[in-house]
Amino acid sequence: MQGWFKLHREMFDSDIWHDANTFRLFVFLIAKASHQDGVKIKGRVLKRGQYIRSYRKLADDLSYKEGRGFKTLSLSTIKKCVSKLVDDERVNVEETELGTLFTIVNYSLYQDSEDIKKESANGEKEEVRTNYELSANELRTNSEQEQELKNLRTKELNSTTATTTTQPADDFGNMLQTFEENICRLSPLQIESFGKWFDDFNQQPEIIIEAISIAANRNKRNFGFVEYLFKEWADSKLKTIEQIQSHERNKFNKQATQKSAGRYQPRSNYGNKPMREELLPEWFGKPEEERVPETVPQSNSQFEEEKQKILAELAAKKGRGYEGD
DSSP: OOSOOOOOGGGGGSGGGGOHHHHHHHHHHHHHSOSSTTEEETTEEEOTTEEEEOHHHHHHHTOEEETTEEEOOOHHHHHHHHHHHHHTTSEEEEEETTEEEEEETTHHHHHOOSOOEEEOTTSOEEEOOOGGGSOTTTOOOHHHHHHHHHHHHHHHHHHHHHHSOOOOTTHHHHHHHHHHHHTOOOOHHHHHHHHHHHHHTTTOHHHHHHHHHHHHHTTOOSHHHHHHHHHHHHHTTOOSHHHHHHHHHHHHHHHHHHHHTTOOOOOOTTOOOOOOOOOOOTTTTSOGGGGSOTTSOSSHHHHHHHHHHHHHHHHHHHHHHHHHO
8 A cells, every 4th residue: 555644633632642552553544544445355345444454463563663673562552552542433443354444433534635724823714725735845746755755664674674683474373383283272262361471471482482392391282381381480570581491490400409309299280288197006017916905815715714704793783683672
């Protein structure tokens, strides 16, 4: 899409002027919106002022240079900016199979080439001159403007190439493909969660690769284990691959030391509950002959003698009972 587009001055007096991300998003949508009815995008016919784009692609579109690299907005930031534009009645959104359909509200107000009227300081209306009324010295041709923009863009790209490394066009797509090739297939909800973790770690592919490598080496081929690693690193406030690798080395060395000393116990998925200890009887481990109770009679004759003695005592007690009656 080539050519120029217009911006209304009222935007500089609006709230979005003070919100850099929302302002950049709105200008981008205006610039990319179809300038006429009937434009077809992937089989979808667009009306004037409409544009189809996914939130994730918008995050890439609005990336900006920071230091020696590029900073990409998170999906939550993009959604927040879109919600603000919808609340301000600047755009309407509709979810489609191809992505989100953005419709610029009052697109004609921004782009129509009719003369714009404005109020002068004394209350009288005066016409703002159109481009056709400007002199040759005041207005250059579109081709001249486009050529200047191309020159500036070429200079910017050359400067960027000399000072920064080339960033993959779709880091998230590459990471998702790597995960599913080495670990397992992900459900739509897991893909969304995977994308959030990717954003939380500032879209550093090396961190995602580290988690995938650990899971594969330990044969933990499920998303739950990888997410467990992400949570552990986030809770420990680890933000770079160097910090994470140092953390994993220290954890491995600690476990190895405990294991060699006989104190290592693997962490349970159900919490660190103490194991129940069983108490053994005092006779456990003693020789068989020591376990025989001393009260057991040593012969049948002794047993019979004790039995007759007890029966005699019972008979005597019973006899005394009758005498009492």
